[in-house]
Amino acid sequence: MEFELWWLLALPATFGLGWLASRLDLLQLRHDGKHRRDASLAYFRGLNFLLSEQQDKAIDAFIEAVTADPDTVDLHFALGNLFRRRGEYERAVRVHQNLLSRADLPAAERQRAQIALAQDxxxxxxxxxxEAVYTALTGTAYQSEALAALLQIHERTREWNSAIDIAQRLERLGGGSWGRQIAHYWCEIALRQRRDADYSAAQDSLDRAGAADPQAVRPWQLRAVIAEQQGDSAQALAHLRRAATLRPEFASVLAADVARLFRDTQQHQAGLEWLRTQLQESPAIELLDALLSLEPDAEQRRRVSLQYLQAHGSLLAARRAVEQAQASPDNETLRGALEQALDRALANRQRYRCAACGFEARSYAWHCPACMGWDTYPPRRSEELSLTGA
Structure with a gap:
């Protein structure tokens, strides 16, 4: 009887404990479900705020979502990216470092958090x-993105040898041709070597630049600088003429130096003939200026300026034609007024404009300081390009 009584007492107690455990599990599930629903609602509110460009409210919504469901990885990424876009880099770093501190984070998500942290x-x-984080990502699914970012870092820090190594690795990964950029990196190295008067090393670097991009103009321009610095004006002139042969459209960029070297080597007539040919093949105001600087006859300068104006009709050409007009008491006042009007009209039109981002520069540049692109400036000023529809 005592044994049976014990069973009679134990069975209800067991069922009662089971029922209580099931109720606790149900309450926990409801609690977790409520938190997930709250996180989802906050997440979608954040997306709506983003679409309506209300970033402050979007951040508040995403913070609420992360608080409600800390395990949601995508919410952390969304919040970190928002902080970065707003320039709150310290907060973005904390979000992504918090993700990386989680031991249960899958490898793919860990790499994703690393690339986001590197961007921060x-x-x-x-x-x-x-650089340290990007370097750690080489050999992963983010290798190409990491190498491209490392290349930007080495450009900014002017570590040209490292930049060459990264560019070559990108080429081997099938990232297209990087010869043009590599040629510029070797030119930057040559410039540093020239400043140190290490001319032999500079020439070797320029040979490497030419091998990387056989059509590059800049290595020949730098060879001319070194030759002139060493007192060999004839060799410098030969280098610049070689550069203009490789890329005739760059004759305008080289024109002033070519005219000066023709003058220094007492080759005025040869210089005039060369500049006339270049002006006819690739018209540009710089070639006209170089030609005028070598032409000794005032009447011929006036005629050349007028012919260029009639052929091309740019404001720059009009300015040069006015400059070459013969002064006289009858037209001096008119000439002065025309000069002032042309100067005002040309104030913002005599610049070179980057074809990649539109950034303007007063003098020709091989490297755009805005978009960091190489060879993105057409070798003609924006005022003349507008006439050709380029």
């Missing part, structure tokens, strides 16, 4: 930290 460091200007 890069945007914040902490290039050494960004």
């Amino acid at each position: 460091f890069f945007k914040a200007g902490l290039l050494d930290r960004a």
Whole structure:
């Protein structure tokens, strides 16, 4: 009887404990479900705020979503990216470092968090930290993106040998041809060597630049600088003429130096003939200026200026024609007024415009300081390009 009584007491107690456990599990599930629903609602509110460009409200919504469901990785990424876009790099770094501190984070998500953290460091200007993280990502699914970012870092820090190594690795990965950029990197190295008067090393670097991009103009321009610095004006002139042969459209960029070297080597007539040929084949105001600087006859200068104006009709050509007009008491006042009007009209039109981003420069540049592109400036000023529809 005692045994049976014990069973009679134990069975209800067991069922009662089971029922209580099931109720606790149900409450926990409801609690977790409520938190997930809250996180989802906050997440979608954040997306709506983003679409309506209300970033402050979007950040508040995403913070609420992360608080409600800390395990949601995508919410962390969304929040970190928002912080970075707003320039709050320290907060973005904390979000992504918090993700990386989780031991249960899958490998793919860990790499994703690393690339996001590297972007935070890069945007914040902490290039050494960004470089360390990007370097750790080589050999992963983000290798190409990491190498491209490392290339930007080495350009900014002017570590040209490292930039060459990265560019060559990108080429081997099938990232297209990087010969043009590599040629410019070797030219930058040659410039540094020239400043140190290490002319032999500079010539070797320029040979490497030419091998990387056989059509590059800049190595020949730098060879001319070195030759002139060493007192060999004839060799410098030969280098510039070689450059103009490779890329005739760049004759305008070289024109002033070519005219000066023709003058220094006492080859005025040869210089005039060469410049006339270049002006006919690739018209540009710089070639006209170089030709006028060598032409000794005032009447011929006036005629050449007028012919260029009639053929091309640019404001720059009009300015040169006015400059070459013969002064006289009858037209001096008119000539002065025309000069002032042309100067005002040309104030913002005598610049070179980057074809990639539109950034304007007063003098020709091989490297755009805005978009960091190489060879993105057409070798003609924007005022003349507008006439050709280029």
